[in-house]
Every structure is written in C-alpha cells, then in structure tokens.
Amino acid sequence: MEPKKKSSRITIRTVAEDAGVSFSAVSKVLRNAYGVSDTLRAKVQASIERLGYRPHAAARGMKGHTYTLGVILPNMHNPFFSDVMLGVNDGLNRTPYQALLGVSRAASEERSAIDAIVDRQMDGLILIAPRMKTSELVAIAETIPTVVLGLHLPDVTAFDTVNNDDTLGASLVVRHLKHGGYRSIAYFTMDTSVDYGRAPFGHREVGYRAAMNDLGLSERVRVIAASENLREIQLEARKLLEASRRPEAIFCWTDYVAFEVLSVAVELGLRVPEDVAIVGYDNTAFCDLAPISLTSVDQSGQQLGMQAAQLLVERIKGRSHAEHVVITPRIVGRGSSLGAHDAKLSG
Amino acid sequence: MEPKKKSSRITIRTVAEDAGVSFSAVSKVLRNAYGVSDTLRAKVQASIERLGYRPHAAARGMKGHTYTLGVILPNMHNPFFSDVMLGVNDGLNRTPYQALLGVSRAASEERSAIDAIVDRQMDGLILIAPRMKTSELVAIAETIPTVVLGLHLPDVTAFDTVNNDDTLGASLVVRHLKHGGYRSIAYFTMDTSVDYGRAPFGHREVGYRAAMNDLGLSERVRVIAASENLREIQLEARKLLEASRRPEAIFCWTDYVAFEVLSVAVELGLRVPEDVAIVGYDNTAFCDLAPISLTSVDQSGQQLGMQAAQLLVERIKGRSHAEHVVITPRIVGRGSSLGAHDAKLSG
DNA sequence: TTGTAGGCGTTATCAT
DNA sequence: ATGATAACGCCTACAA
Numbered sequence: 001m002e003p004k005k006k007s008s009r010i011t012i013r014t015v016a017e018d019a020g021v022s023f024s025a026v027s028k029v030l031r032n033a034y035g036v037s038d039t040l041r042a043k044v045q046a047s048i049e050r051l052g053y054r055p056h057a058a059a060r061g062m063k064g065h066t067y068t069l070g071v072i073l074p075n076m077h078n079p080f081f082s083d084v085m086l087g088v089n090d091g092l093n094r095t096p097y098q099a100l101l102g103v104s105r106a107a108s109e110e111r112s113a114i115d116a117i118v119d120r121q122m123d124g125l126i127l128i129a130p131r132m133k134t135s136e137l138v139a140i141a142e143t144i145p146t147v148v149l150g151l152h153l154p155d156v157t158a159f160d161t162v163n164n165d166d167t168l169g170a171s172l173v174v175r176h177l178k179h180g181g182y183r184s185i186a187y188f189t190m191d192t193s194v195d196y197g198r199a200p201f202g203h204r205e206v207g208y209r210a211a212m213n214d215l216g217l218s219e220r221v222r223v224i225a226a227s228e229n230l231r232e233i234q235l236e237a238r239k240l241l242e243a244s245r246r247p248e249a250i251f252c253w254t255d256y257v258a259f260e261v262l263s264v265a266v267e268l269g270l271r272v273p274e275d276v277a278i279v280g281y282d283n284t285a286f287c288d289l290a291p292i293s294l295t296s297v298d299q300s301g302q303q304l305g306m307q308a309a310q311l312l313v314e315r316i317k318g319r320s321h322a323e324h325v326v327i328t329p330r331i332v333g334r335g336s337s338l339g340a341h342d343a344k345l346s347g
Numbered sequence: 348m349e350p351k352k353k354s355s356r357i358t359i360r361t362v363a364e365d366a367g368v369s370f371s372a373v374s375k376v377l378r379n380a381y382g383v384s385d386t387l388r389a390k391v392q393a394s395i396e397r398l399g400y401r402p403h404a405a406a407r408g409m410k411g412h413t414y415t416l417g418v419i420l421p422n423m424h425n426p427f428f429s430d431v432m433l434g435v436n437d438g439l440n441r442t443p444y445q446a447l448l449g450v451s452r453a454a455s456e457e458r459s460a461i462d463a464i465v466d467r468q469m470d471g472l473i474l475i476a477p478r479m480k481t482s483e484l485v486a487i488a489e490t491i492p493t494v495v496l497g498l499h500l501p502d503v504t505a506f507d508t509v510n511n512d513d514t515l516g517a518s519l520v521v522r523h524l525k526h527g528g529y530r531s532i533a534y535f536t537m538d539t540s541v542d543y544g545r546a547p548f549g550h551r552e553v554g555y556r557a558a559m560n561d562l563g564l565s566e567r568v569r570v571i572a573a574s575e576n577l578r579e580i581q582l583e584a585r586k587l588l589e590a591s592r593r594p595e596a597i598f599c600w601t602d603y604v605a606f607e608v609l610s611v612a613v614e615l616g617l618r619v620p621e622d623v624a625i626v627g628y629d630n631t632a633f634c635d636l637a638p639i640s641l642t643s644v645d646q647s648g649q650q651l652g653m654q655a656a657q658l659l660v661e662r663i664k665g666r667s668h669a670e671h672v673v674i675t676p677r678i679v680g681r682g683s684s685l686g687a688h689d690a691k692l693s694g
Numbered sequence: 695t696t697g698t699a700g701g702c703g704t705t706a707t708c709a710t
Numbered sequence: 711a712t713g714a715t716a717a718c719g720c721c722t723a724c725a726a
Contacts, residue, residue: 009702009703011702011703011704012703012704013703021712021713022712022713022714023703023704023713023714024705024706024712024713024714024715025711025712025713027703027704027705027706028712030704030705031705031706033705033706035711035712036711036712037711037712040711040712054462054465054466055466055703055704056466056468056702056703056704057405057408057466057467057468058404058405058406058407058408058409058413058467058468058702058703058704059405059409059702059703059704059705059718060405060703060704060705061404061405061406061408061704061718062405062406062409062702062703062704062705062717062718062719062720063703063704063705063706063717063718064704064705064706066405066467068463068467070447075429076423076428076429076432076433077426077429077632079424079426081423082422082423082424085423085450086423086452089450089452098449098463099449100417100447100448100449100463101447101448101449101450102445102446102447102448103432103436103448105433105436115401116415116445116447118401119401119402119403119404120404120405120413120415121403121404121405259633259636260636262636262637262638263635263636263637263638264637266637266638267637285424286606286633288610289606289607289609289610289639290609290610290611290613290614291609291610291613291638291639292636292638292639356718356719358718358719358720359719359720360719368696368697369696369697369698370697370719370720371696371697371698371721371722372695372696372697374720374721374722375695375696377720377721378721380721380722382695382696383695383696384695384696387695387696402719402720403718403719403720405718405719405720406702406718406719406720406721407719407720407721408702408720409701409702409703409704409718409719409720409721410701410702410720410721410722411720411721411722
C-alpha cells in the first residue's frame with residue numbers, strides 16, 4: 001500500500017554524479033589511492049560535503065576494512081576497566097578506527113562476545129583480562145589481530161600483551177606496609193581454576209611472597225582467596241578479621257575486594273589503619289573518597305588502554321612479531337595504611 | 348614469497364556443496380524462511396555444524412539485518428550505567444541480537460559515537476542519558492529505530508523512552524528526611540545548558556520542590572548546582588557545608604555527587620547523619636559499603652535496561668507508535684540519614 | 695520444495 | 711589521471 005519509499009541512499013555513485021566524475025574516482029579519493037589529481041579530489045570532496053555522504057560500513061566490510069575494533073570487557077562494574085576504555089579511546093583518537101565494546105559478564109559468555117566481534121569483520125580485537133584458556137586465545141589471535149591486556153604471557157607470539165609489573169606492584173605494597181610497622185601481612189587473592197600463573201593476581205602473589213621473604217617475614221605469609229562473588233568475599237573477609245590471629249594488614253589483589261574488606265572491618269568495629277591496615281590495587285577513583293581513603297597501587301589503566309590501542313593499530317598495519325609491554329606501577333598511600341606520607345615514592 | 352593462503356572462507360555455497368543442496372536452500376534455512384523440508388533443514392544444519400560455518404555479518408548488513416544493536420553511554424564511570432547494561436544484555440538474551448557499546452565521554456563525542464553506529468548499519472540504537480538536543484534525537488530516530496533511556500520526553504513519537512518516576516523518587520527522599528526530623532533540606536543538582544526540564548535531575552527538582560511545599564517546608568527550599576566536574580562538585584559541597592546556615596540534609600541528584608559531598612563532609616569533620624544527612628539517587632553498589640552507607644533511591648538500572656532492550660526489539664519488528672515507560676522507584680534507607688528503619692517502604 | 699538471476703555499496707584490478 | 715569491470719557473501723524476488 002505505502003508508496004515504495006525510494007529513499008535512495010547516498011552512495012559513491014550519487015557523489016560521482018554530483019561531481020561529474022566516475023564512481024571509481026570517488027572511491028579512490030576516499031581511499032587516498034594513487035592517481036587522483038588535486039582538482040578531481042577537490043571536486044569530489046566538495047560533493048561529499050554537500051551531499052553529506054557517509055561510507056557504508058557493511059559494504060566496506062565485504063572487501064576492505066571496517067575500521068572498527070572490538071573491545072571485550074569481563075564486566076563493567078570494576079571502575080578500572082573504564083579507565084582502560086578511556087585510554088583505548090585516547091589511543092584511537094587520531095586514527096580512523098572506532099572502538100566498540102562487548103561485555104561478557106560470565107566466562108561462558110566470553111566466547112560468544114568474541115564471536116560477535118569476529119563475525120562482524122572487525123579489524124582487530126582488544127581482550128581485557130580474558131578468562132579463556134591461552135590456547136583458545138592463540139586460536140582467536142590467528143583469526144584476527146589481537147592484543148590482550150591484563151594477562152602475563154610473555155612467550156606468546158600470536159598476539160601482543162600489555163600489563164603493569166604486578167610482581168613489582170605487590171612488593172611495593174609489602175615494603176610500604178613493613179615501613180609503616182606492619183609485619184603480619186596477608187594477601188587476599190582471587191580464586192580461579194584456569195592458569196593462575198598468567199593472571200595479575202598470580203603475579204601479585206609471587207611479588208608478595210618474594211617481598212615477604214626479602215624482608216624476613218616469610219613465616220608471616222598468609223594467603224586467602226575468594227571468587228568474584230561478593231558474598232564469598234565478605235565471608236572470607238569476616239573469617240579473616242574475626243580469627244584469633246588476625247593479620248595486621250591485608251593486601252587485596254584489587255580495590256574491589258579491598259572495599260569489601262574495609263566494609264566488613266568497619267562493621268566489626270575495627271579501626272583502620274590502627275587495628276588493621278588495608279591496601280588495594282588499581283587506584284580506582286573511589287579510593288580517594290575520604291570515608292574510604294584506600295592506599296592502592298596505581299597501574300594507570302588509561303595508559304594501559306592507550307598502549308593496547310596503539311599496539312593493535314600497528315599490528316593491523318602489518319607488524320608480525322609480538323610485543324609485550326610492561327608498565328611500572330606506583331603506590332599511592334592513603335589513610336587505610338600508616339606511612340602514607342612517604343608512600344608516594346614508587347619503587 | 349608466502350604461498351597465497353587460499354584460506355577460502357566458508358560461505359553458504361560451501362555449506363550447500365557439503366550438504367548437496369543449492370545455496371539458496373541454505374540461505375532459507377538460515378533465515379527460517381518459508382518452504383524448506385525438515386530433511387533438508389537437517390542436512391543443512393548438519394553441514395553448518397560440521398564446517399563451523401558463521402554468517403558474514405557485513406554481507407548480511409548489505410540487504411538484511413546486522414542483528415547488532417548499538418548502545419551509547421555518556422561515560423563508563425557511573426556504576427549506574429553498568430547496571431543498565433546488565434539489563435540490556437538480559438533483555439537481549441533469548442533474541443538473535445547482540446549489543447555493542449560506544450562510549451562518548453564528552454558531549455561533543457556523542458555525535459560521532461552515534462554516527463559510528465549508524466554507519467555500521469546496526470538495527471537499532473539505545474541512547475542512555477544523551478546530551479544532544481531533542482530535535483537532533485528525533486532526526487536520528489527517523490534514521491534508525493531508537494530507544495532513549497533517562498530522558499523525559501513523553502510527547503515524542505519518533506522514539507520510545509524508558510525512565511523511572513524521578514518526581515516521585517525525589518518526593519520519597521524529602522518525605523523520608525522529613526520523617527527523620529530534617530527540615531532544612533537542600534537539593535544538589537546538575538548544571539547544564541540544554542533542556543533542564545527533560546532531564547532526570549530536572550524532574551527530581553520538581554519533585555523536591557513539590558514535596559517541600561506539601562510538607563510546609565517551602566521556605567527551606569535551596570538548590571545548588573555543579574557541572575559533572577569533580578572539583579566543581581567538591582567546591583560547591585564545601586561552600587554549602589561551611590556556610591553559616593548549613594542545611595540539615597542534602598539530597599544529591601545522583602550517588603556520584605553524594606559520595607563527593609559525603610567525602611567533603613568527612614573531611615570537614617562533620618558527623619553524618621547527626622550534623623548533616625546525605626541522600627543519593629540510583630542506589631549503586633557502593634552505597635552498601637559500611638563506611639559509605641548511603642541512603643539512596645533505587646530506580647533499578649537493570650530493569651530499565653531490560654525494558655529498553657525489549658522496546659527496541661519490538662520497534663525493530665515493526666511497532667510504529669511510541670511507548671513511554673515509567674518505572675516506580677523505591678528508597679533504600681541506610682546510615683547516611685536517620686529513619687532508615689522504615690525507609691524500605693516505597694511510596 | 696528447490697534452484698536461478700540480479701542487486702546491495704564498496705574495493706581493487708585492469709584498460710584506456 | 712581516469713574510468714569500466716569483476717568480485718565480496720548474502721538476500722530477495724521469481725522461475726522451475
């Protein structure tokens with residue numbers, strides 16, 4: 001019934017007609033291809049402006065590039081990831097690439113989120129703290145240029161990685177606490193099934209143990225773990241804080257956990273940092289709030305994200321050898337631990 | 348040098364050959380089109396499995412659907428938005444659609460983020476708390492099925508909207524505070540140039556003023572504003588809290604602001620809620636932390652997100668009249684205000 | 695129920 | 711320096 005809306009899209013042919021040239025000339029201008037005179041280029045660009053032409057991404061995706069990069073986040077609740085995304089967008093700022101985000105809240109959804117991006121012929125992939133097996137990551141990276149952020153895999157050649165030096169970061173924390181007079185320092189890590197050794201919290205444990213050893217605190221080493229589940233974290237925190245031999249300080253593998261531990265401590269009527277010190281990792285924005293005032297390690301999510309974006313663009317442009325970037329973290333002292341005054345100095 | 352990897356993509360033709368049918372038969376199976384026998388369908392699906400065929404999204408995008416929905420967030424730092432995204436993904440769970448996110452941190456980037464999505468022939472668009480003018484929103488919605496979340500535009504017909512009842516939410520807060528004995532209640536809103544009346548913080552102000560009036564507190568009305576800038580928020584908070592006539596309670600238009608006000612109050616040595624009560628809006632996860640313990644209004648970001656996703660799918664399927672959904676909020680009382688015990692009752 | 699022509703808007707190659 | 715032409719993988723008629 002309705003009259004066939006001939007809403008005729010503006011294509012390169014429309015532009016060509018308007019400019020009085022062939023459509024392949026327009027294509028060349030668009031691609032900065034070799035062999036176009038300045039006058040032709042000018043004419044075409046004028047027409048593009050006038051008509052408000054926009055290239056059709058799907059059509060491009062048929063042959064060439066989509067100029068779209070996919071970013072996969074494990075979740076959106078951790079504010080660290082939003083810092084990373086800021087950096088990614090920064091890194092892409094002066095490039096033709098656009099980042100689009102997929103969120104995979106469960107490990108099981110990770111696969112389908114990645115598939116969705118690969119299926120859409122995106123030009124590259126940034127995986128943030130992925131949970132799948134390394135072999136699967138390699139398989140994916142052979143399909144699409146890939147950069148992995150937040151996983152230590154220095155020997156992999158199929159993709160680039162970007163990390164901060166988690167071992168160093170953890171040792172900064174231990175030294176900071178020791179300097180503040182704490183000796184019995186526990187490490188609160190993440191409970192996971194796959195490849196503990198490649199994960200940031202794994203490296204942090206290594207750094208924690210090494211520093212405890214170096215400082216002669218090896219018999220005070222104590223590691224507890226919980227999954228991502230909030231209630232489980234709270235439960236473990238409560239057990240730890242109510243134990244007869246309560247640690248003097250608790251180093252949590254990420255701010256998220258530290259907030260919960262802090263919360264439980266307050267609920268139990270403990271004073272922080274007098275009764276127990278708490279330190280986090282990531283230095284997310286909430287650490288700065290006065291009622292929280294959490295000492296934390298800054299790994300600059302923004303810088304990590306920017307690095308990842310730049311590496312990915314390089315890789316798309318043809319780099320074939322792998323790069324494994326490691327950034328130096330620094331500790332930011334706040335009220336949740338003593339010795340905050342000189343904690344700004346990083347190791 | 349390297350032998351031209353004839354990595355020949357698996358297309359519907361490959362599948363057709365493998366299954367011993369025509370490629371259009373395969374296409375029909377893929378689209379659940381009319382006129383395929385069960386045996387044929389089975390054969391084709393077996394081949395698809397065996398070959399690991401995946402449809403080429405770009406090619407689909409040329410004629411049909413991309414089965415991709417774009418979501419635009421103003422930023423990722425507000426945890427409320429991550430609740431919304433959870434809901435969006437929930438709402439899309441049993442559908443063939445996949446949500447991809449674009450982040451537009453500045454108002455100026457909003458346009459290009461939307462363009463990126465439209466250019467990619469996505470099937471629909473969910474705009475979360477967009478900052479552009481309503482007329483522009485309408486123009487976009489005429490291009491692509493659109494749902495707007497977090498903007499009150501009940502008269503618009505070009506797109507659907509999803510909101511909570513901000514006026515009611517604000518009045519719940521005022522009543523809650525009055526009941527707790529507070530009378531001098533200030534409202535901390537957002538400073539903006541465009542269309543204050545359509546924004547959630549605008550409606551909250553209306554609700555605030557109305558409730559203050561109803562409760563005979565009209566001469567205690569006091570509204571302060573700040574932009575999104577953290578320092579500006581802190582500055583205004585400090586001015587307010589140090590003023591000679593400090594309000595007894597401060598209702599902040601969003602948790603984000605409330606956290607900062609709380610932080611400044613603590614820095615100034617004020618006791619919350621004895622010296623000043625603080626209430627937020629959104630009931631984001633951090634409200635629950637013991638050191639924060641912020642009374643807040645829950646508008647269920649997850650439910651809003653799910654609604655938006657469902658409305659968008661309906662719209663894509665052909666609904667042409669606009670829907671304007673409004674969800675009822677409830678107040679969640681916590682330590683930052685008195686009267687928390689009976690605050691769980693919503694209005 | 696199955697198979698066969700276009701056509702979608704590009705890119706890239708090959709003639710002019 | 712330009713312009714014509716063949717893919718690209720899928721969808722949508724329409725014909726068998």
